[in-house]
Structures are given as C-alpha cells and as structure tokens.
Amino acid sequence: MIFLLIFLLIAAGYLVGYYKLFEKAGEPGWKALVPIYGLMVLIRINGRPWWWIFYFLIPVVNFFILITLVLDLLKSFGKTDFKDQALGILFGFIYLPVLGFDKELTFLGPGAQQPRIVKSPVREWADALIFAVAAATIIRWLIMEAFVIPTPSMEKTLLVGDFLFVSKMHYGTRTPKTPIQVPLTHQKIWGTEIPSYVDWIELPQYRIPGFAEIKRNDVVVFNYPPELEHPLDLRVNYIKRCVAVPGDELVIADKKILINGQEMADPPLMQYSYAVAVTERINPRILKQLEISDYNEFQTQEGRGYLMYLTPETAKKVGELPVVKEVKQLTYINGQLSQSKKDIGDDGIFPDRNLFPWNADFYGPITIPAQGMTIDINEETLALYGKVIEHYDQNEDAAILEGKLYIDGKEVSQYTFNQNYYFMVGDNRQNSLDSRFWGFVPEDHVVGKAFFIWMSLDPDETFLKKVRWNRLFNMIK
Numbered sequence: 258m259i260f261l262l263i264f265l266l267i268a269a270g271y272l273v274g275y276y277k278l279f280e281k282a283g284e285p286g287w288k289a290l291v292p293i294y295g296l297m298v299l300i301r302i303n304g305r306p307w308w309w310i311f312y313f314l315i316p317v318v319n320f321f322i323l324i325t326l327v328l329d330l331l332k333s334f335g336k337t338d339f340k341d342q343a344l345g346i347l348f349g350f351i352y353l354p355v356l357g358f359d360k361e362l363t364f365l366g367p368g369a370q371q372p373r374i375v376k377s378p379v380r381e382w383a384d385a386l387i388f389a390v391a392a393a394t395i396i397r398w399l400i401m402e403a404f405v406i407p408t409p410s411m412e413k414t415l416l417v418g419d420f421l422f423v424s425k426m427h428y429g430t431r432t433p434k435t436p437i438q439v440p441l442t443h444q445k446i447w448g449t450e451i452p453s454y455v456d457w458i459e460l461p462q463y464r465i466p467g468f469a470e471i472k473r474n475d476v477v478v479f480n481y482p483p484e485l486e487h488p489l490d491l492r493v494n495y496i497k498r499c500v501a502v503p504g505d506e507l508v509i510a511d512k513k514i515l516i517n518g519q520e521m522a523d524p525p526l527m528q529y530s531y532a533v534a535v536t537e538r539i540n541p542r543i544l545k546q547l548e549i550s551d552y553n554e555f556q557t558q559e560g561r562g563y564l565m566y567l568t569p570e571t572a573k574k575v576g577e578l579p580v581v582k583e584v585k586q587l588t589y590i591n592g593q594l595s596q597s598k599k600d601i602g603d604d605g606i607f608p609d610r611n612l613f614p615w616n617a618d619f620y621g622p623i624t625i626p627a628q629g630m631t632i633d634i635n636e637e638t639l640a641l642y643g644k645v646i647e648h649y650d651q652n653e654d655a656a657i658l659e660g661k662l663y664i665d666g667k668e669v670s671q672y673t674f675n676q677n678y679y680f681m682v683g684d685n686r687q688n689s690l691d692s693r694f695w696g697f698v699p700e701d702h703v704v705g706k707a708f709f710i711w712m713s714l715d716p717d718e719t720f721l722k723k724v725r726w727n728r729l730f731n732m733i734k
Contacts, residue, residue: 274353
C-alpha cells in the first residue's frame, strides 16, 4: 500500500510536469492527461514524425523512445546541459514540474529541430558512456535483465548456454536493498574477487505492482535463499519451475507431483536419470544426434555403463541402440544410485529426514506457507517452518531455543506468516538442487519471470557450430 502511494505520487509528478510544459509550448495542458493522445502531442511538440507512436508498441524500444522524447522536450526549452538531461531522465517526476512552474522558462521550438550543441570528443564520449550505463542500469532494474543458464537443472526446457531475458515487470520490480554498488554488477567486480558493493546502507525493500502473479508452471528466477552471507538482492540467482504456490499442499509420489490431491502435468521435456548398460562405448556422434549432453560414463564389475539424464522419448531411442543392453530409470538417495523407494529418507532432504523420511521421488505432504496463514508451534511445525520464521519472514528478532519459538524475546505458541512462499523444482528433476533440498522461496526473493531465449551457445561445440540457431527467439514455456 505504501509503495502504491509512492507510485501514484511519481506518476502525478510527471503528469503535472507535462501539463505545465505543454502549456508553455502552446498546447492545452489537459492533453497531457489523456492516455496515448498525450504521447502523440508530445511527439508533435518535439518535432518527431507522427508514426513514432508505433514505437510504443515494441517492448524495450518504447523505453528508449520515451527517454528520447524527454531529452527532446528539455532541448525545446534550452536545457541541454548534462546535468539537466540526467535530472530529466532520473528524476523527471520532480524536475519536470520544477521547469513547468519556472515563469522565466520559454519554449524555443521543437527539440528535435534545435541546433546541435558542439561538444569536445571527450565530452561526447563521456556523455554517451554515462547515458548508456544509466539507461542500462534502469532497464536492468526496472524492465528486464539478461541471464545465462550455467547448469543442466532445467534441461531440456533450458540448456546450458541459453541466454535469457527475465521480465521484472511481470511480478513487479523490487526496489534496491543495497544501493551502494558498482553499476551492472552482481556480487563482484567483473574478472576480480573484489566485492562490487558495500552493505553500510540497506534500505527497506518494496515491490512495484506487477501485472501478473506467480502461477504454477511459471519458470521463475529468484535469489537463492540459503545464501545468507550476502544481502537479499545480491544472492546468487537460481532458475526453476514453480510447482506450488502459497497455501498449496504438495506431495511427490514416485516422481509425480500432486497439488491439493490432483496430479500436475509434467513439463513436456522433463528429464529423468537412467542407468544405461552397454556392451561397448556409445559413439559420441550418436549421442550428439540424440541431443544427449548430460551424461557420465562409469565402469563396474558388472560392466560398462552410463548415467544419463533423458526424456522418456529419448530413453526409448537409447534402448534401441545395438550396443545398449538395458536402460533402467534410477534416482539418487544419500548420494547413491538406487531404485526409487518410499519411506527412505535422504540425508540432504528438506526439512529433516529423521522426522520426515522423504526423498526426491517420494516427498510430502507439505503445505506451502501463505501470508496470513497461522500455525501451531510444535516440534513438527518448527522442523518444517522454523528456518523460514527465523531467517526469511521479515522478523527482526526471531529465535528457536530448546524447541521453542521466541519473537521479540517472548515465547509464542502460534505464528502467522508475514509473506507468501513458493516451491520451486527443476525440470531435470533428478539432477536439480531445488526446494526439495533447501526449502521454500520467499516472495521477496523473487527476481522475475523467464520468458524469452535471445541467444544459445553450445559449450561443447567449435566456434562455427557454437550457435544453436533453432533455439534463438524461443519463448519459455
């Protein structure tokens, strides 16, 4: 609610500024308040072609066009200094109204037609560099960010070497929590081990209202919750598929996910782990033809074999190869390949194998915390939700001591969650470190929605064959 009020105040600032500047340019101020029409008038005032309005239909391009129009508008009033341009772009909701109420400010003519200011080469390069960094930083924070897939946990939906755009606007952009940071970096300065930030100042974090909620099956980028040594917004980015939303009851039964008692459809390209027994080594060319990249060879007393992560369709094709003796679906339990079994707890499983004898293939039931959900505090609920309450639920002083929960120094017998949580699992379900092993994803850790592959490079190919052309410009499902 607080952030919505701030958003409305910022929008009001821009509208007031445009209203007054339109009047100075000889246009009725009310035109600035009319959606779309106001943009058309702004384009005309700046002397740009009328068809520029169509640029606003193109994502990302529309952002740069709006910045250009703001710069044109400043030029039309003689504001050509770098200081004026920076204030207009970064703090336009304040600076434009200030200009609008300046009685001495006069309209000089369309900004796009004003004489170009002659600058030294050094000044030209400096202005261009600062503008590029500022624009890229704003886009990265507000609209979208580029990511690359480093691990096979989402194959075959996403491959190692896929470059993605992740939308910040779908679920709403987060305000910065760690404001003192080198632009366009994450945890370290490029190519060094030097931290790119200082945590002397940490701001309260809010989320701008988005136009979508996180839904089951969304592919989501989020900050890795267990990485408590870094500020929240600078923790390592993970990408997984959301399989359960706040309030859902999740069960995994022999690899099948059930949500509130109903079986959830598997992703089309979901992979499982298979032990492949062979009489001799499979020709790497054949593996390449079958698009099998995630595998390991092994040798036992029983003979040669492979551990492969495959879709069921590809596993069937592998079984038809002349050198293959057997293809058997397996899983990892306590670090060992095994048949999928129920009631055998995995040491690495969340939350506690002693109280909950679960593994990656047989898991739950577990209820995903929702904002406003109240639980009784006991041994079982503390095992399930204790870490969430201590580290992630926005409590300043929460502690678990001798099996009891203390909030602000007082023991409590019930607890109500302060935010929503999600359960994230990789599509390469038996080769993925996900919520089954480290727990829930808090809503304030969510970065954005992965929606578009703009480039894909095969790390195992030579230079000329490196680009996976068939994956370029694919939407993520």
